[in-house]
Amino acid sequence: xxxxxxxxxxxxxxxxxxxxxERAVGSSSTILxxxxxxxxxxxxxxxxxxxxxxxxxxxxxxxxxVKYVAASLELIHMASxxxxxxxxxxxxxxxxxxxxxEWDNRIAMYTGDYIFAAALECITQIDNxxxxxxxxxxxxxxxxxxxxxxxxxxxxxxxxxxxLRRIKRKTAILIAAxxxxxxxxxxxxxxxxxxxxxxxxxxxMSFQITDDILxxxxxxxxxxxPAGGDLLQGNITLPVLYAMEDREMRAQISSVHxxxxxxxxxxxxxxxxxxxxxxxxxxxxxxxLDRALKVLNELPPGxxxxxxxxxxxxxxxxKY
Amino acid sequence: xxxxxxxxxxxxxxxxxxxxxERAVGSSSTILxxxxxxxxxxxxxxxxxxxxxxxxxxxxxxxxxVKYVAASLELIHMASxxxxxxxxxxxxxxxxxxxxxEWDNRIAMYTGDYIFAAALECITQIDNxxxxxxxxxxxxxxxxxxxxxxxxxxxxxxxxxxxLRRIKRKTAILIAAxxxxxxxxxxxxxxxxxxxxxxxxxxxMSFQITDDILxxxxxxxxxxxPAGGDLLQGNITLPVLYAMEDREMRAQISSVHxxxxxxxxxxxxxxxxxxxxxxxxxxxxxxxLDRALKVLNELPPGxxxxxxxxxxxxxxxxKY
Numbered sequence: 077x078x079x080x081x082x083x084x085x086x087x088x089x090x091x092x093x094x095x096x097x098e099r100a101v102g103s104s105s106t107i108l109x110x111x112x113x114x115x116x117x118x119x120x121x122x123x124x125x126x127x128x129x130x131x132x133x134x135x136x137x138x139x140x141x142v143k144y145v146a147a148s149l150e151l152i153h154m155a156s157x158x159x160x161x162x163x164x165x166x167x168x169x170x171x172x173x174x175x176x177x178e179w180d181n182r183i184a185m186y187t188g189d190y191i192f193a194a195a196l197e198c199i200t201q202i203d204n205x206x207x208x209x210x211x212x213x214x215x216x217x218x219x220x221x222x223x224x225x226x227x228x229x230x231x232x233x234x235x236x237x238x239x240l241r242r243i244k245r246k247t248a249i250l251i252a253a254x255x256x257x258x259x260x261x262x263x264x265x266x267x268x269x270x271x272x273x274x275x276x277x278x279x280x281m282s283f284q285i286t287d288d289i290l291x292x293x294x295x296x297x298x299x300x301x302p303a304g305g306d307l308l309q310g311n312i313t314l315p316v317l318y319a320m321e322d323r324e325m326r327a328q329i330s331s332v333h334x335x336x337x338x339x340x341x342x343x344x345x346x347x348x349x350x351x352x353x354x355x356x357x358x359x360x361x362x363x364x365l366d367r368a369l370k371v372l373n374e375l376p377p378g379x380x381x382x383x384x385x386x387x388x389x390x391x392x393x394x395k396y
Numbered sequence: 397x398x399x400x401x402x403x404x405x406x407x408x409x410x411x412x413x414x415x416x417x418e419r420a421v422g423s424s425s426t427i428l429x430x431x432x433x434x435x436x437x438x439x440x441x442x443x444x445x446x447x448x449x450x451x452x453x454x455x456x457x458x459x460x461x462v463k464y465v466a467a468s469l470e471l472i473h474m475a476s477x478x479x480x481x482x483x484x485x486x487x488x489x490x491x492x493x494x495x496x497x498e499w500d501n502r503i504a505m506y507t508g509d510y511i512f513a514a515a516l517e518c519i520t521q522i523d524n525x526x527x528x529x530x531x532x533x534x535x536x537x538x539x540x541x542x543x544x545x546x547x548x549x550x551x552x553x554x555x556x557x558x559x560l561r562r563i564k565r566k567t568a569i570l571i572a573a574x575x576x577x578x579x580x581x582x583x584x585x586x587x588x589x590x591x592x593x594x595x596x597x598x599x600x601m602s603f604q605i606t607d608d609i610l611x612x613x614x615x616x617x618x619x620x621x622p623a624g625g626d627l628l629q630g631n632i633t634l635p636v637l638y639a640m641e642d643r644e645m646r647a648q649i650s651s652v653h654x655x656x657x658x659x660x661x662x663x664x665x666x667x668x669x670x671x672x673x674x675x676x677x678x679x680x681x682x683x684x685l686d687r688a689l690k691v692l693n694e695l696p697p698g699x700x701x702x703x704x705x706x707x708x709x710x711x712x713x714x715k716y
Contacts, residue, residue: 159505185479185505186542192509193535196516200529208528209520215513222506 079390082383086129089139093125096147100194124149124251127279127387128258131272133380135262144201145211145261149254151195152215156222158188207260214253221245229310232330236317240281243288248280255279255384271371275384278368282392285361288313292349304345307332314360318353325351365392399710402703406449409459413445416467420514444469444571447599447707448578451592453700455582464521465531465581469574471515472535476542478508527580534573541565549630552650556637560601563608568600575599575704591691595704598688602712605681608633612669624665627652634680638673645671685712 083090102109125146132142162184192215199211224242228234255276259269291299291306292315299305306313310332320326328344348354368388375381403410422429445466452462482504512535519531544562548554575596579589611619611626612635619625626633630652640646648664668674688708695701 159509162505182546183543185482186539186546189479189508189512190536190539190543192512193532193539196532197529197536200525200532203525205520205523205525205528208525209517212513212516212520216510216517219506219510219513223503223510226502226506 079386082130082386083126086126089129089143090122090125092139092143093122093146093150096143096198097150100147100151100198101191122150123387123391124153124254127251127276127384128254128261130380130384130387131255131258131269131276132262132264134259134268134272134375135264137262141202142258142261144198145207145257146254148195148199148211149250149257151191151198152211152218153250155188155191155195156218158184158191159222162188202261204260207257210253210257210260214249217245217249221247221249225311228312230333231312232320232326234312234317236314239312239314239317243281243284244277247284247287248277251280251283252276268375271374275368275371275375275388278364278371279388279391282361282364282368282388285314285357285364286392289315289354289357289361292345293354302338304341307344308336308338308341310334314357315348315353318356319348319351322351361392365389368392399706402446402450402706406446409449409463410442410445412459412463413442413466413470416463416518417470420467420471420518421511442470443707443711444473444574447571447596447704448574448581450700450704450707451575451578451589451596452582452584454579454588454592454695455584457582461522462578462581464518465527465577466574468515468519468531469570469577471511471518472531472538473570475508475511475515476538478504478511479542482508522581524580527577530573530577530580534569537565537569541567541569545631548632550653551632552640552646554632554637556634559632559634559637563601563604564597567604567607568597571600571603572596588695591694595688595691595695595708598684598691599708599711602681602684602688602708605634605677605684606712609635609674609677609681612665613674622658624661627664628656628658628661630654634677635668635673638676639668639671642671681712685709688712 128146128149129139129142162181195215196208196211199207221242221244225246228238228242252273253276256269256273259272264272288306291313292303294303296302307316307329316329320329325344325347328347332341332344365388369385372381372385372388448466448469449459449462482501515535516528516531519528541562541564545566548558548562572593573596576589576593579592584592608626611633612623614623616622627636627649636649640649645664645667648667652661652664685708689705692701692705692708
């Protein structure tokens with residue numbers, strides 16, 4: 077089925093979530109609203125809310141309960157983007173740290189904090205303690221993921237399991253929680269929402285691996301930035317780990333450091349793209365996707381299961 | 397009664413809260429633990445947990461429920477300190493923005509995020525949706541308070557009501573929520589926990605006004621930093637607002653800007669200290685304290701009410 081059709085079918089409900097998002101970031105502070113509004117307008121695919129809605133279809137679907145949980149998940153995603161921006165902003169302006177830049181960063185940090193808090197305020201509108209627990213646990217794991225990612229930068233002695241644990245926390249858990257929380261908010265039994273969690277987790281792993289592959293293989297136009305940004309920033313992703321199994325490549329890659337130039341990187345990227353690292357990464361991404369589809373088959377069949385399958389394919393196999 | 401005696405009586409329960417705090421910031425990330433541990437060791441007066449415990453005494457006191465709420469409140473306070481440090485760090489190192497400084501700031505930002513999330517994970521251990529709602533609402537208000545404070549810096553056209561609204565969000569609401577949440581966690585009736593909120597709110601207002609006075613009147617030794625820091629940083633506090641009612645002072649004060657030197661400030665501080673601004677600020681702080689004590693008298697009499705009264709006096713009238 078076409079992804080667009082899934083969105084079209086859910087449009088009225090997605091609109092209600094958008095309203096909830098607007099209400100949540102609306103506040104009595106003008107500056108806060110201004111800082112948040114571009115995030116809302118930027119939109120994005122709202123992939124987490126959509127998966128959440130589909131998860132809720134396995135229970136007693138009531139959009140007027142589910143919308144709070146969906147908005148809450150999207151707010152957490154938005155907040156983490158805002159805090160990523162704080163960091164990126166600081167990098168770009170390094171050495172030219174004007175008062176204005178600092179002001180912006182302060183505002184950005186507290187805006188992120190506010191959106192995090194608003195996410196929790198939003199979910200507490202449904203009286204389901206389990207949902208509150210899962211959401212706050214997801215947040216702590218997400219934060220640990222961010223910290224470990226910083227900690228592991230330019231560390232060439234790491235293993236596949238370090239990478240997998242990192243992307244689990246950074247990406248997969250939030251998608252897993254989205255699928256699960258939909259079902260929980262709709263009162264689906266534990267056997268259902270645990271499977272949805274597992275489905276979302278595997279989709280999320282596949283998604284992040286694909287993302288990490290695309291950072292090497294997509295064009296600058298598709299990425300909106302030059303390829304190889306992860307390597308340049310010291311993020312050791314799956315293709316890099318595979319490439320480093322070759323001794324010569326390992327020596328080259330591990331010479332990359334915080335002050336490496338784009339030129340030094342480009343040579344490595346070319347070699348990496350011509351190695352089997354990309355193909356092997358695709359294989360692992362595909363394996364997670366297969367696991368996701370296998371779990372999905374254990375859920376009650378029907379239109380919603382088919383929609384989740386289509387989204388999983390769409391996410392895991394996207395070209396950019 | 398002596399404040400020390402209150403702490404001594406509550407010692408066993410405070411120790412349980414400390415254990416909960418340690419557990420909450422303990423995680424699988426070494427760097428995160430390292431970043432949090434100095435916060436815990438620094439300790440502090442744990443004034444919010446103590447007020448929360450006393451609030452809980454008005455209900456069916458069970459430390460094994462209440463401790464989660466108390467730890468949660470203290471974690472929010474800690475998280476906001478971490479994020480304040482991110483900002484301060486950036487100011488101190490302005491123009492010398494090394495990779496290390498940036499790294500630290502990243503870690504500090506995500507550590508704050510983590511502690512925020514841990515606070516919520518902690519409170520969701522009690523199955524009381526009202527408590528979850530109050531905590532997340534307190535957090536959103538706190539964040540708005542932080543943002544408005546940045547927004548209002550060096551803005552000399554503001555009024556008393558701007559200041560009061562700001563300190564309400566920045567300080568008073570968290571203390572109010574502490575007193576209230578204790579009673580809620582202990583299942584006290586709404587009539588009780590609403591009065592405790594009102595009590596905490598007024599104590600918090602008095603506390604912050606006293607804090608803002610001390611920033612002018614305390615010695616460098618007492619403050620751990622030179623006096624007048626607020627004015628230098630553009631925070632328009634109550635003594636400043638009162639002082640600006642004098643036309644000449646208003647002209648001097650409103651010449652202070654982001655690049656003003658310590659010398660320019662010192663002259664203004666001396667004049668302000670010799671004006672009636674300090675005494676008038678004390679009067680307003682005292683008025684909030686009186687309101688707090690008035691509300692307190694509407695609560696059931698006994699040892700716990702007396703303890704709250706003593707803490708209110710201690711907080712409102714402290715010399716540094």
